[in-house]
Each structure stands twice: as C-alpha cells, then as structure tokens.
Amino acid sequence: MTAALAGAAIHAGRTLDRFEELRQGWERNEPLRTLYAYWFAEIQDALSPVLPGTVVELGSGPAFVRQFMPWMRTSDIVRTPDHDYQIDATAPWPFRDGSLDGLLLFDVLHHLSAPSIIFREATRALRRGGRLVMMEPYVSPLAYPFYRFLHVEGLDPTFEPFACEVAVDKDPFEGNQSVPRLIFEDNAAHLAARFPFLRLIDRRLYSGLSYVATGGFGHLPLVPRFTWSILNGLDRRMPVKLQPLVAFRMLVCLERL
C-alpha cells in the first residue's frame, strides 16, 4: 500500500463525508452548477482532439463530471460506486504504456504532496498526441485574499513542487492552492526540462467574481440570481490582459509528444 493510500484509508470516513457535503452543496446551489457546466465545457473543448477516446479522471470525488461527460472513466484514492477505479494519483497508475487518450484532474493537483508523479505517469500512460487537462485554483492578486483567508484549504507559496518525489500519507482533502502557479509559472522551465515529452499547449485563466458569489459548496449563493448573472457576464467578458490580475481559476492542457 502506498503512503497516500494509507493516509486515505485513515481519513476514508471523513473523505466520504466530504463527498456527501459536496453533493449537498451542489444540489442546493444552481449558480454553482451553472459555473461548473461552463468549466466542464471548457475542459471538453480542450480534450476534443482526442475524443472519442479513453479518458480517465483522477480524483473524481463525487464524480460531477459524469453529468457532463458520461463517457469519462472516473477514479479516486477513496473509491465509491461512482468510480470505475481506485487510483492513487501519486503512485504508478494501472494503465499500460501509451494506452490512454486523455487525462483529467479537476481540483486535484493542489491536493498532492508529490505532484511531479502526475507528469511522470502521464508521460508513460498517454499515447502520442494524448492530452492531460487540469482545472485548478489560480491565486491572482484579486483572488489572494479569498484563497488565503476565506477558503478552507491551505496556501503555502514556499512549497517546492518538484522537491518531493515520494508522496506522504495525508488527508486527501488537505491542499495548497499555490501549487498550480508554482508549477506552471515559477517552475515552468523546470517542468519543461524535466518532462520534455509533455508540451504545454494551452493555458486559460478565468475571472472569478461569479465564483465567489456562488458561495461555493459550503454556502448558499451570496447574491440574487439576477446579480449573479451580471457578475458571470463580467467574468466572461474580462479582457485577457486583465486575467492575470483577477483570475481565480486556470485550465492547463499538455500534449504528449
């Protein structure tokens, strides 16, 4: 058993409770579902060149993905009937070399103690031309106070994402929201040099006024539906040049060369 699996086993009860809390938050929050529908459409767009194909999501949690991409194969470190596989993303995956067309991680990379394993395993398991798509938090100057003071997950900008090659046992929901920027901005050159068969081909930032206004999974929407739609419209029309200052989310797409 891997260290991460051992940690997940210890925290399995709490993790299952969290899946249920996420499901309940999802059911009672229509704006949140609308926003996720948009993000999943963006993901499907990034995956479209490899579809139809075998695409696996790692860290599916409550498997909301199935409502939008029913063909997706789902998995998590804590398995439920919603998952096709139990997979520790930070250990060798049960797929043959070059057997996958695509991989998805939605809000998972920043929960991993050894994120570099994702790039190693993706290089091995994806076929040539296969795609690794991730949707993750983006801590822009506007988003910083939200992620630092209002969000339940941690934020540690001193973390060295490529320093740890072996995962530790931890609560699967413990996170560090700095990780995506640390990997794809601060350590972009290291990533490219270390994993030369994965090329970053797309990076999209998403303004998050309407994300904050949903109240997330833990609260009801903070504003009336009409106001939320206006904020969502502003987010969608945010000039690309402003996104690095205001974004709350980032989609990255890497292609296996």
Ligand SMILES: C[S@@+](CC[C@H](N)C(=O)[O-])C[C@H]1O[C@@H](n2cnc3c(N)ncnc32)[C@H](O)[C@@H]1O
């Ligand atoms: C914030 S949730 C995201 C769930 C889902 N992707 C979504 O967006 O609704 C993070 C998920 O990553 C899973 N996870 C954490 N560490 C993992 C690991 N080492 N391997 C696989 N899944 C892991 C957790 O169990 C949890 O389901």
